[in-house]
Amino acid sequence: MVAGHRFRLDPRHRPDVRRRVGPLRRRDDRRRPGRRRSPLAAGRSADSPLRAAAMNPLLSAEQAVLGSVLLDPGQLAHLDWLAPDHFYRPLHKALFAALRKLRTEGHPAVATKEPVPLSWVTDAVDEASHHVRGLTAAYAHTLISACPRPEHAPVYGRMVLEGAIHRSVTEHAIRLHQAARADALQGEVEGALHYADVLAGVLGDLARRWGAELCPVAPAPPPCTAPVASPPVRADQVAEDEQFLLAVLVERPKAMDQVVGLLRPSDFAGPAHGQLYRCLGALHHRGEPIDRITVLWEAQRRGLLADGTLTTEQLTAICDGVGPGSAEWLGEQVMRSSVTRTAAASARAIRALAENESLAPGRLISHALHALGPLDDVRTRWQAANGHSSPTPLAPPTEEAPTARVHAALARSTPRPAARPPERPGAAVTPSAARSSSRTHG
Template sequence: MSPLLEAEQAVLGAVLLDPGQLRQLDWLTPEHFHRPVHRALFAALRHLHADRHPASSAEDSVPLSWVTDAVAEAGRHVRGLTASYAHSLISACPRPGHAPVYGRMVLEGAIHRSVTAHAIRLHQAARADALQGEVEAALRCADVLRDVLNDLARRWGTEPRPVDPGAPPTSGSPAPTPGWANVDEEEQVLLGVLAERPRSMDEVVGWLRPADFADPARGEIYRCLGALHHRGEPVDRITLLWEAQRRGLLADGTLSRDQISAICDGVGPGSAEWLGEQVMRSSVTRVAAASARSIRALAEDEALAPGRLINHALHALGPLDEVRIRWHAANGRPAPTPPAAPLPNGPPSAQVHAALARSAPRPISPPSAPSGSTASSAAVRPPSRGHG
């Protein structure tokens, strides 16, 4: 049995033993449980507690009706739940007072699952958009994923902010599929147009970048064309070849004479702005898919703490934000500003509550008591962390 499943059983057993534990678990929802039967039972327990079940105000022993009524209520929404299973949950709880810690474990598993699911949706939307020549579905999924990350951060009790993970995550996530989008022809024709009519560079230089090309070699040719344009130098096969040589692109094998000749000799009619938009559209979906793969790899790392997972995932969305801004610039539209998590008067109360539910504050060493003080040792004992 996995630790996550044991944690789900323990938190349910704690609430069945002590309904008052629900007051410390108001940040935990039924959707955070992985098993459907656990989701239904926790929802039933919350419903009975909200309806002021007699067990909610019991001071001594909890009446058996608390268990039987919870099983009956949950049985209306899920099949297979029995009273014997509820009693096995009670046996699976080591200490009811540790319910907030068990709940934290359940929430941690839910965060990883939720981020994984939304990353998969983003990747699927990017693939579909690439096939249809669109970008809007991928951008909407990215916005949903960002909102989910901000909401999970508040529930976990941390401030959502992008943090660089420092190293690519290791995971069994699938590698990028070759031939993501068939934009070879558009890229080739665009470079030919820019080489033949250098003034056309003014139509795309403000928003198209070398990294937007699916073929890195063509991206380097675009970089060389941009350098010549920036310096006001003439553009032809010889000057372009010379610029590539100066950058070491011929020596390291990134480019060849034949590739540059093919660009300069393969001139055809076309609009640089329109062709640039096709390259840009493909770049948006590729970057969205790459961000989704990175976030999924992060979420599948069970050793990654939720706060770090959320912040690293927000950082992984950064490249998509940058390419989105340029995509809107290419279409003459202002880019939407991603909503920041406002904390004008300190963290929200729910955020503070979630953080306190995870750990108690460290004790502050009291000043030395004067001689003759009657303060007992119990008065300066550190607060309990719920382990006894």
């Protein structure tokens, strides 16, 4: 070490000066006096019934109907075709039923021409409170404020009826789908066919009450996305029955006479099985021999091997897995599976249509009847094969559809003026011609 040497501090060096930490301070979360929450924040925390109804057109229509009747009891005379069951909310059902009951009992507010007394509102709330909970006079005044114009009550009621039709079709489609899956598990078809008849009867009754024509119409634009299919029921057992049936038909070609009038390629759940049955049907129709070689050649001619629909391994497995079996019994099992599977597919399609709020009731009914068409075709072949007579159609209700409801359904909110007939070119009389004729007769 050199004497007298002084150590120089590095300019980058800084002394370690640590700040002494004092006691933690608690933040006072209490609001300062005089500070209020903004109305926007208050509106976000608790939405009013009117704001919630603005996001749901059907709820707005139900509130408007009830509000119009509370403001003008005479509007009930224009809503005889509307029933309490057509409302979705239990509160609205009970309140509309109470209003109709007060009108039937001759409430003073119905016949008076003076301003509507407050007793009309309070009596309706008291009567409805016997059947439902949570109804208060404050909500009745909310309904009154939700009605833009009381004289538009029939139009609001028509909206409520449209929502009821969509819900009714949806409920029966769900029942058909559940019955089809239950029958598929049990190997039956009676439940699915019964609920299909019920759904067809409901569609016919709705068409009659709405004033629409009862005719199947296919949707003009096909749906962009098909309804999601549920997983197949007993898929392994169904595939085994189909494979065994094809093996029996290849081994014993004469058995084709027992199933050719019963089965169609679309009745098979597996696409490869359906195409192979199509090959067997083509060979049988042309009167050519049927064996594993001819079936393989027919599949090649149809391009099934090239596009991967059918492989030689699948065909070999089907032809080598033959055993004793009845083609008629196996065909019946495949047909049962086809009936339940088609019923479930029709139910899913109808439910997707009913959940489409943009469809008018007339179009919904026509499209739903068209969706039941494939099931009717399968059922006809099933009944013909089993010697069953066609089911007796459900008897229509004896009561006639209310004329007022049909008029309300077919009426326009704003009637269009009648078009004037075109005038003939020679029919117009000019002033000069009129003057000349008058001079002649003079």
